[in-house]
Amino acid sequence: MTYKWRMLVLMSIDSLIVLSAIFFGVFLLYDWQWPWTDILVVSAIVLVIAHHIFAYVFKLYKGAWQYASTNELLRIFYAVTLSVITAGIVQGLVFDVLYARALVVTWMLHILLIGGTRFAWRMYRDTYMKPKKGLKRTLIIGAGAGGTLVARQLKGSPESELRPVAYVDDDPTKQHLEIMDIPVAGTICQIERVAEKYRIEHIVIAIPSMKREELQHIYEKCMETNIKPKIMPMLEDIVSGKLEVSQIRDVQVEDLLGRDPVELDTEGIADTITGQVVLITGAGGSIGSELCRQLCRFDPAEMILLGHGENSIYSIDMELKNEYTHITFETEIADVQGKERMQEIMEKYRPDVVYHAAAHKHVPLMEKNPQEAVKNNVIGTRNTAEAADAAGVSTFVMISSDKAVNPTSVMGATKRIAEMVVQHLNTVSATRFVAVRFGNVLGSRGSVIPLFKKQIEAGGPVTVTHPDMTRYFMTIPEASRLVIQAGALADGGEILVLDMGEPVKIVDLARNMIRFSGFGEEDIGIEYTGMRPGEKMYEELLGDEEVHEEQVHPKIYVGKTNGSYDSVKEVIKYINHDSLVDRLIEVSNDLKPETSKVSAAN
Known part of the structure; x- marks a missing residue:
């Protein structure tokens, strides 16, 4: 009608x-x-x-x-x-x-x-009007706003295959009450008993405001029932229209390892992005593409998507054009190693802000191909940064890595040199240059989670290099949001370090992923393969000489500027010399200590 x-x-x-x-x-x-x-x-x-x-x-x-x-x-x-x-x-x-x-x-x-x-x-x-037969008896964890929202949606949707029959909630004032004719049957610690009493076939976690540790506890309680729980979408995704309440999904390892959402200074970010021309290198990569998505929320006038791979650039371009019709998108297929090409692009668009996410990041591969690591991570950064300086860019944000701290790998050493390059340029340029350093990103290309998923799907074993190896983790959206925030807060010349939370043992991550997949360690084994060339046992976010108490944001620290650029300067001025790459590799090796430090910075 x-x-x-x-x-x-x-x-x-x-x-x-x-x-x-x-x-x-x-x-x-x-x-x-x-x-x-x-x-x-x-x-x-x-x-x-x-x-x-x-x-x-x-x-x-x-x-x-x-x-x-x-x-x-x-x-x-x-x-x-x-x-x-x-x-x-x-x-x-x-x-x-x-x-x-x-x-x-x-x-x-x-x-x-x-x-x-x-x-x-x-x-x-x-x-x-709602079919009654064949519906799965469903337990909703959380009898608050999220739980009632899920219950109303499930009861009111004729297409739903779930029938809510009980809640559990730790709020003592809700015990023994009925909400929407559904009883609050116990607390979270009583999930197993409630599931047995009400013959539960399905569990939905509906507490959108809970901390990650609480989700871990709830997940473990759910697994005692041998029912793999689902989780409702984030309220911000529901409110923004990206997802429906009914689009519940499996709990993923990213939900447990990611941290609580951080509040951003949206007004400060908008001042630097809204109505501006923004260029992203490596725009088709994991971090680059998410940076594009997050930046679009601040309504730049024009966004230039630059990358070396045509398929990935085409994909992110189509995605953004369909969702943000009011923003002008331009694509450039280019290699940051091409100095003249980068200068040509910067002169053509005259961007206000540049996010440099293009890099080689795979540690063992770069150990075998040091020349390519230097060309892309050092020379590519220098080409892009100098072109930005010449074009009068206001802010240049370089994506760095925790592996640049006391580097033991070619990849880490080249990232450290790249940090020195942009720090030096900040002293001679009107452009604000800043490097943002963070650790491993959950689900990014080449990260451990996609590898573990494939190994589990293949029946195992899951390969872990060492039982004591730890890493810092954050989600791609959170890393991207904090990079944008860091760029807005930077004065120029800093190395900004994102708060990565507590480090996670890789073997614990492997065990959790095996459990998430519905298996036990007796089904999918764990095999230790030994540390690979260039790897550290523990990662660090700040070196001893860089530790600074100043905090520019609740989740962003500023590292002290390290004045060790002299070792690189003589190489940089001979940028066209035939032996440049060999000389830079020597400098990289000079930055690498003989043994890895094993103390993690907190």
């Missing part, structure tokens, strides 16, 4: 209800012995007109009554009350009389009939 027809039907029904209310009220009070017929007719006409006016004002015809709640009742109350008051005012002004008792009875009947017809439709829909 179209909106116009629906509104016409509702208005017709309401008109009959209003007339019935006033005439039936007269019957109850006066047994039809009402000598002032003119007053009755005029009052009825005024009441109908006033009802429709106030129904429009309070949007009674726009409500989806299958989801009716107390808000809809309040709207009915306001509309009916004001309608009756209007009819009373007209009686007094036109006829100089007020039949208060008749109006009060009319008001009560009016509310009863209007509200009754609305909620009768909801009751009919819930009772007769």
